Amino acid sequence: xxxxxxxxxxxxxxxxxxxxxxxxxxxxxxxxxxxxxxxxxxxxxxxxxxxxxxxxxxxxxxxxxxxxxxxxxxxxxxxxxxxxxxxxxxxxxxxxxxxxxxxxxxxxxxxxxxxxxxxxxxxxxxxxxxxxxxxxxxxxxxxxxxxxxxxxxxxxxxxxxxxxxxxxxxxxxxxxxxxxxxxxxxxxxxxxxxxxxxxxxxxxxxxxxxxxxxxxxxxxxxxxxxxxxxxxxxxxxxxxxxxxxxxxxxxxxxxxxxxxxxxxxxxxxxxxxxxxxxxxxxxxxxxxxxxxxxxxxxxxxxxxx
Numbered sequence: 300x301x302x303x304x305x306x307x308x309x310x311x312x313x314x315x316x317x318x319x320x321x322x323x324x325x326x327x328x329x330x331x332x333x334x335x336x337x338x339x340x341x342x343x344x345x346x347x348x349x350x351x352x353x354x355x356x357x358x359x360x361x362x363x364x365x366x367x368x369x370x371x372x373x374x375x376x377x378x379x380x381x382x383x384x385x386x387x388x389x390x391x392x393x394x395x396x397x398x399x400x401x402x403x404x405x406x407x408x409x410x411x412x413x414x415x416x417x418x419x420x421x422x423x424x425x426x427x428x429x430x431x432x433x434x435x436x437x438x439x440x441x442x443x444x445x446x447x448x449x450x451x452x453x454x455x456x457x458x459x460x461x462x463x464x465x466x467x468x469x470x471x472x473x474x475x476x477x478x479x480x481x482x483x484x485x486x487x488x489x490x491x492x493x494x495x496x497x498x499x500x501x502x503x504x505x506x507x508x509x510x511x512x513x514x515x516x517x518x519x520x521x522x523x524x525x526x527x528x529x530x531x532x533x534x535x536x537x538x539x540x541x542x543x544x545x546x547x548x549x550x551x552x553x554x555x556x557x558x559x560x561x562x563x564x565x566x567x568x569x570x571x572x573x574x575x576x577x578x579x580x581x582x583x584x585x586x587x588x589x590x591x592x593x594x595x596x597x598x599x600x601x602x603x604x
Contacts, residue, residue, distance in 0.1 A: 332521075332597040342593020345586040352583060356406055359399035367396040368551060376569045386571045388561065397553055398575055404465065404554040405580075409534035412469045412476065413527055420477035421484050421523065425511045428488030439485075442478045450475045450537075454546055463549045472537055480526055487519040521598035528591030532584040539580050555580045 336342055360367070371391035378386045385394035427438040454471040461467040491497060492515065500510050535555075541547035542556030549557070555576045562573030 336593055336597035339593040339596065342590050342597075345590040345593070348582070348586045349590060352402065352579075352586075353406065356399050356402040359396070360403055363393075363396040363399070366393060367400045367553070368392070376565070376572075378569070378571055385575045386569070388558075388572055389565065389569075394558075394572065394575060397558060398555075398579060401553045401555045401558050401576065402579060402583075404548060404552065405535050405538055405556070406583075408465060408469055408472075408538045408554075409531045412472050412534045413530050415469070415473050416477040416530070417480055417523065417527060419473075420480035421516060421519075423477065424481035424484030425488050425516055427481070428485035429492055429507060429511050429515065431489070431492075435485075439482075442481060445475050446478050448475060454541060458546055463547065464552070465548070468538060468541065468547050472534060476530075476534075480523070480530070483522065483526060484516070484519055487522060488515050491515050491518055525591055525595045525598060528587055528594055532587040535580065535583055535587075 369392060371387070374383070374387050374391040376387065376389055377383055377391075380386070383393050383395065385398060387393055388397070423438065427435045450472065453474055454468070457467050457471045457474075461470070488511070497510060497514055500514055505513075538547055538554060539556030539559060542554050543560040543563070545560070547556055548554040558576035559573055559580065562569075562571075562576060566573040
C-alpha cells in the first residue's frame with residue numbers, strides 16, 4: 300500500500316516533503332501560532348526571562364516582608380556582597396529586596412494600566428469602526444484632540460489635584476494611552492465589517508453589540524495581543540521616567556524609576572545604586588520587545604505553513 304501511495308505521489312509530481320505537509324494534522328490558528336512561536340528561540344528565551352522576573356517580583360517581597368524599609372546606618376552605601384547581593388543605599392537599606400518590591404510596583408502599574416487602556420480602547424475603536432459615519436467622525440475627532448495633549452501636562456495636573464502615587468499615575472497614563480489601540484482596532488473592524496460572516500450574522504438578526512463582541516473583536520485578537528506586549532514596556536518606561544523626575548512613586552514606596560532617580564544622585568561614588576535598577580528596567584523592556592516581535596511573527600497568518 301505504501302509503495303502504491305509513493306508511486307501515486309511521484310506520478311502527480313508531489314515529493315515526500317509535500318506528502319508530509321498534506322498528512323499533517325489540522326491545527327487551529329492559535330495552535331499553529333504557538334507551534335511557530337516555540338521554534339523562535341529568542342522569543343522563548345525572552346518569555347522565560349520575563350516569567351522569572353515576574354515570579355521574583357511576586358515571591359521575593361513575600362519572603363523579605365518589610366526588610367526593604369529597614370534602615371541600617373552602619374551599613375550605608377555598601378557595594379555588592381554575599382550579605383547584600385546588590386549592596387545598600389544611602390540609608391543602609393538592602394537593594395536586592397528593594398529591587399523586587401520596586402519591580403512589583405513597576406509591573407503592577409504596567410499591567411493594570413495596559414488592561415484598563417486596552418479594555419476601553421478596544422470597545423471604543425470597535426464601536427467607531429463598526430458604525431462609521433458621523434459617529435465615527437465625532438469619536439475620531441475626540442481621539443485626535445486627546446493625542447494633541449502631551450501626557451506630561453496631564454500627569455502634572457493630576458499630580459497637583461490627586462497627589463503622587465500608583466493610582467494617580469495609572470489614571471494619568473491611561474487618560475491618553477488608550478487612543479493608540481482604539482485607532483488600530485477601528486481600522487481592523489472597518490476591514491472586517493463587510494465580511495461574509497458579519498453579513499450573515501446581520502441577516503440572522505444579530506444585534507450590533509453582539510456582532511462586535513462575538514465576531515469582530517475576536518478576529519482582531521492577534522494584533523491586540525501583539526499590541527499589549529509592546530504597550531507594557533512603554534508603561535514601564537513611562538513610570539520610570541516620571542518617578543525619575545519626581546512625578547511618580549514617592550518615598551517610602553519605591554519603584555525602579557524612583558531607585559534610579561536616587562542612584563543618579565550618587566552615581567559617581569556608588570554606581571551600583573544606579574546600575575541595578577537601570578539594568579532591570581532595560582532587561583524588562585528588551586525581553587518584552589523581543590517576545591513581542593516573536594509573537595507578531597507567530598500570529599501573522601501570512602507566515603502560516
